[in-house]
Amino acid sequence: MAFKILSINAELCTGCRACELVCSLSKYDACNPRKSAISIMKVEAYGIDLPVVCQHCDSPLCRDVCPVNALTRNTDTGAINLLSDVCIGCRACTLVCPYGAIKLDPDTGKTIKCDLCGGDPKCVKFCETGTLIYEKPFITTYQRQTQYLKKVEHTLLSGREID
Amino acid sequence: MVYKQYADYYDVVIIGNGIAGNSAATAIGQAVIEKLRVLIISEEDAPLYSPCVMGGYICEDINLDKMFLKTRTDYQNEGIDCALGVEINDVALINKKMVLNSNIVNFGKLIFATGSYPVLPPIQGSQKKGVFFLKTIYDAVKIKFNQARRAVVVGSGPVGIEVAVALKSKGMDVTIIEFLPRLLPKLLDTEAAQFLHNSLVEHGINILLNEKVKSINGNSHVTSVLTENNEVPCEIVVLATGMKPRVDLAKLCNIEIGRLGGIVVDKFLKTNYDDVYACGDCIESVGAFSRENELSLLWHNARKQGEIAGYNSIGFKKPYVGVTNIVAINAFGHFLGSIGYTASDLLSKNRRAEAVKITQSKANLWLIEENGLLV
Numbered sequence: 153m154a155f156k157i158l159s160i161n162a163e164l165c166t167g168c169r170a171c172e173l174v175c176s177l178s179k180y181d182a183c184n185p186r187k188s189a190i191s192i193m194k195v196e197a198y199g200i201d202l203p204v205v206c207q208h209c210d211s212p213l214c215r216d217v218c219p220v221n222a223l224t225r226n227t228d229t230g231a232i233n234l235l236s237d238v239c240i241g242c243r244a245c246t247l248v249c250p251y252g253a254i255k256l257d258p259d260t261g262k263t264i265k266c267d268l269c270g271g272d273p274k275c276v277k278f279c280e281t282g283t284l285i286y287e288k289p290f291i292t293t294y295q296r297q298t299q300y301l302k303k304v305e306h307t308l309l310s311g312r313e314i315d
Numbered sequence: 316m317v318y319k320q321y322a323d324y325y326d327v328v329i330i331g332n333g334i335a336g337n338s339a340a341t342a343i344g345q346a347v348i349e350k351l352r353v354l355i356i357s358e359e360d361a362p363l364y365s366p367c368v369m370g371g372y373i374c375e376d377i378n379l380d381k382m383f384l385k386t387r388t389d390y391q392n393e394g395i396d397c398a399l400g401v402e403i404n405d406v407a408l409i410n411k412k413m414v415l416n417s418n419i420v421n422f423g424k425l426i427f428a429t430g431s432y433p434v435l436p437p438i439q440g441s442q443k444k445g446v447f448f449l450k451t452i453y454d455a456v457k458i459k460f461n462q463a464r465r466a467v468v469v470g471s472g473p474v475g476i477e478v479a480v481a482l483k484s485k486g487m488d489v490t491i492i493e494f495l496p497r498l499l500p501k502l503l504d505t506e507a508a509q510f511l512h513n514s515l516v517e518h519g520i521n522i523l524l525n526e527k528v529k530s531i532n533g534n535s536h537v538t539s540v541l542t543e544n545n546e547v548p549c550e551i552v553v554l555a556t557g558m559k560p561r562v563d564l565a566k567l568c569n570i571e572i573g574r575l576g577g578i579v580v581d582k583f584l585k586t587n588y589d590d591v592y593a594c595g596d597c598i599e600s601v602g603a604f605s606r607e608n609e610l611s612l613l614w615h616n617a618r619k620q621g622e623i624a625g626y627n628s629i630g631f632k633k634p635y636v637g638v639t640n641i642v643a644i645n646a647f648g649h650f651l652g653s654i655g656y657t658a659s660d661l662l663s664k665n666r667r668a669e670a671v672k673i674t675q676s677k678a679n680l681w682l683i684e685e686n687g688l689l690v
């Protein structure tokens with residue numbers, strides 16, 4: 153069984169940061185990007201906005217290094233979830249995440265990470281641009297292919313002789 | 316207490332109740348629909364716990380129940396039988412039998428997850444009262460509840476640093492004695508080690524580098540530690556001079572032991588016997604980047620290896636990519652992480668590596684580079 157996946161089409165992101173706000177609001181009752189499991193990385197000089205969020209890796213290093221088994225795979229959503237009362241704030245997971253998708257709560261010192269909102273991610277709901285998509289992998293793949301087609305459509309057609 | 320009788324036959328028997336053994340058991344449980352009979356054996360009479368947080372336990376940041384990652388009923392719920400508090404002294408690998416509390420147990424597959432034990436350095440007087448190792452939860456309890464005022468920690472590996480920080484936080488006078496010229500010699504290069512050094516000294520820990528401990532003095536109880544140049548008075552000594560793979564049983568069963576002292580396994584974590592696998596601190600395995608055999612003795616590697624040995628023992632063919640060096644340490648709120656190899660380590664292998672420092676706001680990062688490339 154394939155789980156739905158949260159995929160990112162960074163080209164569409166305008167950096168509005170609604171995802172950050174809705175994430176921290178739903179998890180911590182505060183509109184605070186530092187308490188959001190998703191982050192928008194901004195490189196102002198180049199106009200880049202890159203959403204960074206947990207990829208729920210197949211073989212997650214964060215789960216492996218956790219000394220108290222606070223990170224576990226949810227069998228319904230496939231997400232790697234944090235048991236926050238088990239977390240001791242040792243930061244090993246933040247050290248190893250290749251995406252930098254794990255943060256620390258500035259107040260409690262514990263890990264903040266995406267849990268896909270139990271299978272209904274708020275960030276996706278509030279993403280106006282379609283940057284964030286939560287779908288089964290085959291649908292995501294199809295969407296990607298369609299986007300690719302749109303890009304090359306013109307070239308493909310212009311080679312033809314149509315009158 | 317009357318011990319529970321064990322079944323006559325188990326599909327898989329796992330020797331070792333550490334993270335490696337438990338990950339193997341969990342993987343087996345998750346991999347197949349039909350219930351396989353799994354038995355975990357351990358000499359220690361305690362359910363799975365995490366040694367990595369024992370420092371926190373000693374200085375009372377973390378209470379005892381947080382250290383335990385499973386309860387005895389969790390094993391029952393997972394359908395795993397366990398024999399805790401039983402040491403295995405022999406296994407007949409050819410007939411696939413072993414004796415367990417005077418019961419004969421037959422098995423289909425066997426997994427060695429026997430872990431590691433502390434190295435006893437050749438120091439006179441290390442049998443005295445007040446001298447501790449830190450490996451098991453019992454050691455942690457003993458260290459925590461001693462009434463001493465002054466402690467000496469011998470060795471400045473991760474365990475040494477953790478104990479020193481914990482004892483200092485409890486209000487004791489702490490001295491670290493290290494034979495090599497810097498702290499965490501296997502994990503940090505000189506400049507990074509100096510940062511840690513300063514931070515520990517700032518918090519009042521005494522550090523003696525380049526000093527070899529000659530003897531531990533006292534009548535029956537420790538009163539001081541003697542090095543070549545110093546005598547440090549103390550009531551307790553923690554010997555944190557490293558861990559070694561525990562392979563006594565494997566050796567006795569004619570399982571091949573490697574040059575580094577760990578059980579030799581192939582890339583599927585199988586030993587030189589069919590149907591016998593090994594994982595965790597007791598094995599030597601290939602480094603994910605060096606492609607040479609290494610001893611890892613780290614939690615995350617033990618967990619991953621356990622999972623893979625578990626799957627492969629029941630017929631899967633999952634290759635193991637190799638060990639990675641990742642250590643995270645919290646020294647009085649200064650967080651420190653080490654990933655991969657140190658420049659000194661690579662230099663000793665005739666590679667031209669250097670540690671390049673990058674400072675970003677409050678954090679310092681050293682990248683290990685060779686000919687301008689990150690290694």
Ligand SMILES: Cc1cc2nc3c(=O)[nH]c(=O)nc-3n(C[C@H](O)[C@H](O)[C@H](O)COP(=O)(O)OP(=O)(O)OC[C@H]3O[C@@H](n4cnc5c(N)ncnc54)[C@H](O)[C@@H]3O)c2cc1C
Nearest residue numbers: 331332333334335358367403429430431595596612613614
């Ligand atoms: C104080 C301390 C701090 C640490 N901190 C970290 C850290 O921060 N990060 C990190 O990555 N790693 C850390 N480690 C290392 C990590 O704990 C080990 O790598 C890991 O626990 C190894 O697990 P294991 O299952 O291979 O072996 P072990 O946990 O050693 O388990 C071995 C088991 O085998 C049993 N056994 C052995 N022989 C027999 C026999 N003949 N009969 C019956 N039973 C037997 C033992 O009783 C035990 O249950 C730390 C270790 C210590 C001691």
